[in-house]
Amino acid sequence: MGGDAIFEALQDHLGLGNGETTDDGKVTLEHIECNAACDYAPVVMVNWEFFDNQTVQSAKRLVDDLRDGRTVSPTRGAPLCTFKETARILAGFPDEREGAVDAGGSAGPASLVGLRLARGETAPARVVHPRDGGPQDAPQDRAVHDPSPNEHLSSHDAPQDTSASDPAHPAGPTAEEGE
Amino acid sequence: MTLAAELKDTGPEKLLAPVLSAFWDEDRSWTLDVYRRHEGYEGLRKALAMSPDDLIAYVKESGLRGRGGAGFPTGMKWQFIPQGDGKPHYLVVNADESEPGTCKDIPLLFANPHSLIEGIVIACYAIRSSHAFIYLRGEVVPVLRRLHEAVREAYAAGYLGENILGSGLDLELTVHAGAGAYICGEETALLDSLEGRRGQPRLRPPFPAVAGLYACPTVVNNVESIASVPAILQNGKEWFRSMGSEKSPGFTLYSLSGHVASPGQYEAPLGITLRQLLEMSGGMRPGHRLKFWTPGGSSTPMFTDEHLDVPLDYEGVGAAGSMLGTKALQCFDETTCVVRAVTRWTEFYAHESCGKCTPCREGTYWLVQLLRDIEAGKGAMSDLDKLNDIADNINGKSFCALGDGAASPIFSSLKHFREEYEQHITGRGCPFDPAKSTAWADRTEVNA
Structure with missing residues (x-):
């Protein structure tokens, strides 16, 4: 589906091999095995939070944002915490942050496709941001790229992505081409 | 209308049957409030009104079978727990979902964790257990967060803890996050991991029903199996049997x-x-x-x-x-190269092989070497028989089912797509362009 392409592109982009860490200590790149999210493939995880429906371009921007200290938001789940805090949750201590359990909505769009069909709703739920609630048409051709400052505009080797896979950079009818 | 008649009608409204997923689109669907609005914990009340033995018989008669892969009847698993043996009994829920392609338990637990908790209370009442565990894979922190919160809510509402709903049932529920190993989805490896040891499968017999967690009688069930139980109690076994087939109802x-x-x-x-x-x-x-x-x-x-x-x-x-x-x-x-897909799966099995038994540890390693050579156009025709031979030496001869799982894509791909393997060898490389099989391959190009 593209996981190999994303992993290779990130290795090139960061100049890292599998399991290596950038000089600034911000990003460690690791090849992950099955993460029970094939319905959102390809998936990248940061601190065990889901970043669904990624492309080469969105994954590169994700690591750039992480290295520059910009806020990134997972597609499903709570805002990122430090890995130390993640480890505490894994050890059995509940996440006490306000709204952390609520974050990400009830279910991602792919989790709801069958339910919507069973109800007689036919709108494709694939390109909908889970936090925006119900299905809505988000034509892909209207998605506008909002590049990070350090991203070279011609550096993308993947086509344009939609806001569904990159909630940190919502792009939609409110943004005009060229803004 | 009978099911056969229903199946002739091709509308999705008729063909689908959302039960566990019926309210995933509601706001805060994972909370106790929303779950109770959808008859949550009503099945538990019905279960507690029955005797434990009757409850086991009821689940058995419903025909519910394990949803984790093997399809073993759930009620029968519960029945195997010896009663009156003076030992503690345990229920362990296998939430170590990590088989490539599998992605059902994670959305279920994310959107509707209380169906699992209710099912756990019912199952523990049936097998007379006072301590249950959910073994969740560790890499899904968003799900873990909601499980922590759902368990807290259930304790606060009296569905867990002491004297649940005045029934005299005491139950403690522990959520345990694993370290993310596929092998820990194998039930005995899961038990070893839960006990704090390295996750490796145990020799059977004794089966977990006799000597499971801490050498006590233990039921290990998949998330979806247990989460399906409350709906069966609430709507009745006849309702459940009205769906599916005689041997695979529900x-x-x-x-x-x-x-x-x-x-x-x-x-x-x-x-x-x-x-x-x-x-x-x-x-x-x-x-x-x-x-x-x-x-x-x-x-x-x-x-x-x-x-x-x-x-x-x-x-x-x-x-x-x-x-x-x-x-x-x-x-x-048709853009996908079978050899490439099987190679990726086999790399997964080699990575996840626990190393306890030789056929799986060595076999998966050599399968990967051969497959990578074939994919890169460096294979020989004899390698295909060698692949088949190695898979045959793993299948049925490994300690647990991981080895069998590693062998099956090799056998089945050679059976259906041997020609494609041969093309890689005669053509000295892969005839496919991997870029065409990416998720974004067909999206219209946008200049940026």
Whole structure:
């Protein structure tokens, strides 16, 4: 589906091999095995939070944002915490942050496709941001790229992505081409 | 209307049956409030009004079978627990979902964790257990967060703890996050891991029902199996048996993924076909056709477009030469190289092999070496027989089912696509362009 392409592109982009860490200590790149999210493939995880429906371009921007200290938001789940805090949750201590359990909505769009069909709703739920609630048409051709400052505009080797896979950079009818 | 008549009607409203997923689209669906609005914990009240033995018999008569892959009758598993033996009994829920393609328990626990908790209380009442565990894989922190919160809510509301709903039942529920190993989905390896040891399968017998967690009688059930129990109690075993077939009754979650137009979860009566699921959901991605697919994750022998009408229940898939497994329908279109897909799966098995037994540890290692050579155009014709031979030395000869799972994509791909392997060898490389099989391959180019 593209996981190999994303992993290779990130290795090139960061100049890292599998399991290596950038000089600034911000990003460690690791090849992950099955993460029970094939319905959102390809998936990248940061601190065990889901970043669904990624492309080469969105994954590169994700690591750039992480290295520059910009806020990134997972597609499903709570805002990122430090890995130390993640480890505490894994050890059995509940996440006490306000709204952390609520974050990400009830279910991602792919989790709801069958339910919507069973109800007689036919709108494709694939390109909908889970936090925006119900299905809505988000034509892909209207998605506008909002590049990070350090991203070279011609550096993308993947086509344009939609806001569904990159909630940190919502792009939609409110943004005009060229803004 | 009978089910047979219903199945003739091809509308998705008729073919699908959302039960566990029925209110996933509601705001805060994972909370106790929303769950109770949808008859949550009502099944528990009915269960507590029965005697434990009657309850086991009821679940057995419903025909519920394990949703984790093997399809073992859930009620029978509960019945195996010796009673009056003076030992503690345990229920352990296997939430170590990590088979490539499988993605049902994670959305279920994310959107509706209370169905599992209610099922756990019912099961523990039946097998007379006062301590249950949920073994969740550690890499899914969003799900872990909600499980922590749901368990807290259940304790606060008196569904867990002492004297649950005045029944005299005491139950402690522990959520345990594993460290993310596929082998820990094997039930005895899971128990070792839960006890704090390295996750490796145990020799059986004794089976967990006799000597499981801490050498005490233990039931290990899949998330979806246990989460299905409250609905059976609430709506009745006849209702449950009205769906699916005689031997595979009920509803289940099918997970469509891969090169399909609408990947995701489809809850339907057992016995639906991939053709029906694809027709209602928009089929393969536009302009492409199905090449091969797995009925239940990568360790179930692959199917091709000849098998579109196989009823997806335990018997139907078994009769067609595969296994229902976890109902993970990974669909690949004609842009996908079979050799490449099988190589990736085999790399997964080699990575996840625990190393306890030689056939699996060495066999998966050598399979990867051979497959990588073939994929890179460095293979010889004799390598194909060698692949088959190595897989044969793993299958049935390894310590646990991980080895069998590693062998099945090799056997089934050689059976259906031997020519494609041969092309890699004679053509000295892969005839496919991997860029064409990416999720974004067909999206219109946008200048940026």
